[in-house]
Amino acid sequence: MTRRKVYEGKAKILFEGPEAGTLIQYFKDDATAFNNQKKGVISGKGVLNNRISEYIMTKLEEIGIDTHFIKALNMREQLIKAAEIIPIEIVVRNVTAGSLARRFGVEEGLPLPRPLIEFYLKSDELNDPLVSEEHIFFFQWAEVPEIEEIKIQAYRINDFLSGLFLGAGLKLVDFKIEFGRVYDEEGNSYLIVADEISPDSCRLWDIKTGEKLDKDRFRHDMGGVEEAYQEVARRLGVLMDAGPIASITAKKKTKDNPLGKKVKKTAKAKPDNDNPKKKK
Structure with missing residues (x-):
């Protein structure tokens, strides 16, 4: 079934939702920096950001902060409230x-x-x-x-x-x-x-090493972007070492990149899943 695209931004696409006042938000792997002057693709980024943002938005709702998040639809999409x-x-x-x-x-x-x-x-x-x-x-x-x-x-x-x-x-x-x-x-x-x-x-x-685990790795050509996003997801407890999300995002071997080695090492510690994580 063809869906009507409402808006496409740098990292996400909005489609018309199933009910009035709703939209479907699709997370892309596209990456931009410096106000769209630098562009690229980070394999699996959309899957990870969808899951992380879902997690965090849900946690914000639990403490009484209203968000646009309604529910996750699949690994790249979530149902959200339409907003001005x-x-x-x-x-x-x-x-x-x-x-x-x-x-x-x-x-x-x-x-x-x-x-x-x-x-x-x-x-x-x-x-x-x-x-x-x-x-x-x-x-x-x-x-x-x-x-x-x-x-x-x-x-x-x-x-x-x-x-x-x-x-x-x-x-x-x-x-x-x-x-x-x-x-x-x-x-x-x-x-x-x-x-x-x-x-x-x-x-x-x-917190210990000062290693950057965010989009700055893409902005400044530091490498290891996918591994950094995966590490954040693992620490928040939303990405296990095995499973559909892990298999989709595992595009590079950790041995190929210095950050990957550090990620592999720090990932041995059991993540503190009691702490809320990110969402959108």
């Missing part, structure tokens, strides 16, 4: 890295005294510029109460994810989230977490 996406990316930072370190000429890895929230306009054409709250209000991308609610939720999500990843031996350096509006029968809107939460949208470093 606010055109702002919210980045929460705990440690200096990436563009923050470059903008201010500081080294990576410096702990921040408290979590820092930044807002970026979603626009590849403009290279996702950093914007202030005043910009958001002036150009009516979101209302004042919405931004206040977004900040409250962002800090809460950061606290939760930091603990979740710490239990898996990972440091949450920073992450990106998006929010969307949904409407009740009376026409009143409320916010839900949308998009995804995965190694595509988080910087995750091994």
